[in-house]
């Protein structure tokens with residue numbers, strides 16, 4: 001064998017090994033999630049590598065993580081309902097239970113073909129939300145899979161899209177703002193009909209002749225502290241990097257870029273809604 005082919009064989013062997021590792025690394029949806037509703041409309045496919053949700057006139061569908069998380073860095077790739085998705089909402093969020101629950105929300109509000117989706121975000125603490133920020137995206141979220149991430153550690157909650165931070169909710173407990181830090185949360189997602197409010201504030205209704213509507217999920221990846229039923233929490237893999245991760249100056253600049261060019265609603269600037277003054281985190285962030 002000459003050197004050339006020996007080297008290229010090594011390259012082939014290395015790339016085979018890498019693709020094998022990639023297959024091993026992507027989490028198995030069967031192991032991580034339970035389908036919770038939708039009577040067969042939610043499906044786990046390709047040996048646990050793909051999950052699809054669908055919605056028709058009778059029902060939507062949804063899933064929930066088996067694990068409860070208390071802090072984590074959670075990534076998922078989503079490909080949203082294509083074509084005329086007006087009236088549909090794909091929700092993807094972390095939430096704890098009960099009337100004083102905490103919640104970290106992404107919601108994708110569908111639209112007519114060619115019109116932009118709205119990415120809606122919110123943070124609930126102790127049952128109280130009212131912290132909406134909405135964005136357009138800088139790509140068509142229905143053409144391909146894109147990564148939507150939540151970093152939740154004791155210092156802040158950071159929402160990122162394809163690695164670009166779009167929103168930060170800082171821990172400002174020292175200034176009297178509640179922060180989610182003691183209630184474990186599950187990861188949920190659902191696809192449902194919300195044509196009473198989702199698209200142009202409810203003006204555009206779901207066109208059921210386009211049903212079923214389908215959203216797809218792949219490459220779930222979590223580095224998180226997992227709460228077991230006995231109440232203990234184990235962090236895996238090592239929590240060192242994400243647990244203390246913060247935005248840094250590049251991240252701050254990216255958020256400013258997104259907010260300047262793509263933010264379409266911010267509760268912190270809605271004077272009609274808060275005539276008596278904005279919530280405290282608005283001036284502290």
Ligand SMILES: *[C@@H]1O[C@H](CO)[C@@H](O)[C@H](O)[C@H]1NC(C)=O
Pocket residue numbers: 109110111112115116117118198199200201
């Ligand atoms: C849908 O498209 C219209 C027109 O471009 C836009 O005003 C609206 O923000 C878009 N998104 C939703 C979810 O309504």
